[in-house]
Amino acid sequence: MPKKPKSGTREKVASTVAPLAEDLLLELASRGAGRRPVEMRHVARLRKAALSCSKTACLSACDRIASQGIGFDDIADLYVPAVARTLGDDWVDDRISFASTSVGAAMLQWLLGALEQAHLHSDIAVDGPGVLLMVPAGEHHTLGAVLLGQQLRRRGFWVRPMLQARAESLQPTLQRRLNATMISASPATGMQDLRRLVTAARKATAEASPVLIGGTIADLEPRLADRSGADHVATDVQDALRFCQFEDRSGVSLV
Incomplete structure (x- = not known):
């Protein structure tokens, strides 16, 4: 059949x-x-x-x-x-x-x-760069973001996960700890909601901290960075670390 x-x-x-x-x-x-x-x-x-x-x-x-x-x-x-x-x-x-x-x-x-x-498990790198890792509210699955967070922690990063993130819930309380924001999204998240989340992330993190978007939306939405207001569309962990100019503290080469 x-x-x-x-x-x-x-x-x-x-x-x-x-x-x-x-x-x-x-x-x-x-x-x-x-x-x-x-x-x-x-x-x-x-x-x-x-x-x-x-x-x-x-x-x-x-x-x-x-x-x-x-x-x-x-x-x-x-x-x-x-x-x-x-x-x-x-x-x-x-x-x-x-x-x-x-x-x-x-x-x-x-x-x-x-x-x-x-x-x-490894000890949280309290002196390492801080990453705000978000999945927009309404996404059905967060497995990929959880895996990404684990990857980052094993590389020596401090990760603040928000797996059902809403723009209105972001507060600038951890500015000095959050050096970048990574958003894992799918096409299920509307572009307007994604733009609001990017804008809120900029206000909640340290000045000039980059906002990156990854996930399946990256393959399906043209001009995603321009349309969402993000700084970069990251297709993998290494690409994200290179853009943020972070050193991979695990000793793995970024080249």
Whole structure:
């Protein structure tokens, strides 16, 4: 039976599944010297655990993958985004329901937190640059932004997350700590709301701190920086750090 054509609305909603996750996966895979290619048998194992809505199953799947010599950082950086991408693709092609996609993404997001706490945790870099990391209110999934925050913390940055950010809720109380704002958005966020969020971020952070936008909206909205008022459209972590002229405190080269 031929696949049903995808509607524009369906594609737009699908783009909210794990914003930034695919960009992060591609960037990390291309950059990661010494990393092994993603093995689909491990992706399938972790996907099955996520869809089961069992925290125990997710942790067991990670332990099983780790027993094959794959580090927990690679599980977070490569395998979680790979599973998220399969969930989004399968929903678009009517192979799983949106409810199942949402459950799977939520479990993956929980797993990232559990992995960071148990295996990837490092002390908050109180002297490092501060980044305000926002997902606009109304976005369905925040997995990509959570992964981005974890990536930044492992590089020595102090991260202030706001996963359902509204312009009116931003207050200039942490000006001296916030040296940049990164917004992860999808086309589900209207341009007017995005402009208001960018304007509010400028008022809430230190003077001249850059505001960057990433996520799936970057691939679908032409002239995004001009239309939103942002300083830069970042397609991956390294691009964002280079634009902000931040040193990668993990020792990873930005070149």
